[in-house]
Amino acid sequence: MTEQVTRATFDEVMVPNYAPSAVIPVRGEGSRVWDTENNEYIDFAGGIAVTALGHSHPKLVDVMRQQAGQIWHLANVMTNEPALRLAKKLTEKTFADRVFFCNSGGEANEAAFKLVRRYAFDHYGEQKHEIIAFNKSFHGRTLFTVSVGGQAKxxxxxxxxxxxISHCDYNNIDQLKALISDRTCAVVMEPIQGEGGIIPADVEFAKQVRELCDEHNALLVFDEVQSGVGRTGTFFAYEQLGVKPDVLTSAKALGNGFPVGAMLATEKAAKSLAFGTHGSTYGGNPMACAIAEAVIDIVDTPEVLEGVEKRRQLFVEGLNAINEKHNLFKEVRGMGLLVGAEVVDAYAGKAALFIKAAAKEGLFILVAGPNVVRFAPSLIIPEEDIKEGLARFEKAVAAVIADNA
Structure with a gap:
């Protein structure tokens, strides 16, 4: 018999690095989720931009079952067919020539940051090791990735x-020019800052970053862990900037919730991760790669990618309508279905209030820092779910405003 557990069990047995809500989801279908009490929720959070194809997508379930009956895992002294197929598709669809597989975005970034230093060491010597990143950026939770990330907390x-490692303000080319030098091995940036507040890169800024990297023989790394795999309406967000990086990281939506990450690189850069320089026990395992291949086969189609912009407009129009009634937001911004609504000064630091209120109304949402409410739903969320979810969000907004009047 399965042992019964509750939210209180978390406090008894888990390390307290999270503070999960009282809701324990047990079943999901599409963009709807049900908890242990059979309460239904609409999912505008997507597991933090992960479940890009929603919950229990039938094709992904079938692929997982099929692969589970074949082979789950191999040591990396061997390769496997799903990994090779996935790598081939990723290189065909992007700037990249080579792929390294791992289990998460943090691991993909760890690999990228090791690669850029190794590349500089190989080509220019140990003095060329400095990395420049941006304030408010987020790149993971390992010691290396939190150091590159621009959030001291x-x-x-x-x-x-x-x-x-040094940092400057995002979209500020003058600050970057003041920092970059021939000791710089890489500049690391998100095409749209996620945890930093849903802030897109200016196109001209991105182009100048590329030019500065070329001028100083530095590699350009794009962290697309959150923005990639269709989230912004193109397969990767960099396609909308007219700039190609040397290295790119992906995870989150790549597996639609199954743990998988990837670092993509040009052949020139990739050569520096030679035999024995890096590895991952589970990275590139057949199960993860089979699922990820199915994800990109579904996502990278005109039907899905063109549908992202249509759904974005529904979100923007709905949030603007809510704002006209409640005067809550300074700005609604983002790219594709990574949408941020920055609250007015009266609610500065209180964006999390809306998460709790929304849950009471049957809606999952997110924050991106203390001042921005974030929406990152499935890329194929039904339009009726968007309309119903926004109606629930308006009820949550009204409740928060009433409580803080």
């Missing part, structure tokens, strides 16, 4: 962290 209590 994630490093507190874990120092000393890796050095040789």
């Amino acid at each position: 994630y490093k507190e209590g874990f120092e000393p962290t890796p050095g040789g």
Whole structure:
């Protein structure tokens, strides 16, 4: 008999690094989720931009069952067919020539940051090791990735962290020009900052970053863990910037919830991760790669990618209508179905209030920092779910405003 567990069980047995809500989801279908009490929710959170094809997508379920009956895991002293097929498709669809598989976005970024330093070491010597990233950026939770990330709170209590890393303001080319030098091995950026507040890169800024990297023989790394695999309406967001990176990281939507990550690189850069320089026990396992291949086969189609912009417009129009009634937002911004609504000063630091209120109304949403309400639903969420979810969100907004009047 399966042992009964509740939210209280978390406090008894889990490390307290999370503070999960009282809701324990047990079943999902499409963009609807049900909890242990059979309460129904509309999912505008997508597991933080992960379930790009919703819950229990029938094709993904079939692929997982089929692969489970064949082979799950192999040591990386061997390769496997799903990994090779997936890598081939990723290189065919992007700037990249080579792929490294791992289990998460943090691991993909760890690999990328090791690669850029190794590349500089191989070509220019150990003095060329400095990495430049951007304030408010987020790249993962390992010591290396929190050091590259531009949010000091994630490093507190874990120092000393890796050095040789500096930060400047996003979309500020003058600050970047002041920092970059011939000691710089890489510039790391998100085409749209996620955790930093849903802030897209200016196209001209991105182009100048590319030019500066070329001028100083530095590699350009795009972190597309959150923005990639259709989230912004193109397969990867960099396609909308007219700029190609040397290295790109992907995860989240790549597996639609099954743990998988990938680092993509040009052949020139990839050569520096030579035999024995890096690895991952589970990276590239057949199960993860089979599912990820099915994900991109579905996502990278005109039907899905063109549908992202249509659904985005429904979100923007709905949020603007809510704002006209409640005067809650300074701005609604983002790319595709990564949408952020920045609250007015009266609610500065209180964006999380809307998460709790929304859950009471049967809706999952997110925040992106203390001032931005974030929406990252399935790319194929039905239009009726968007309309119903926004209606529930308006009820949550009204409840928060009433409680804080």
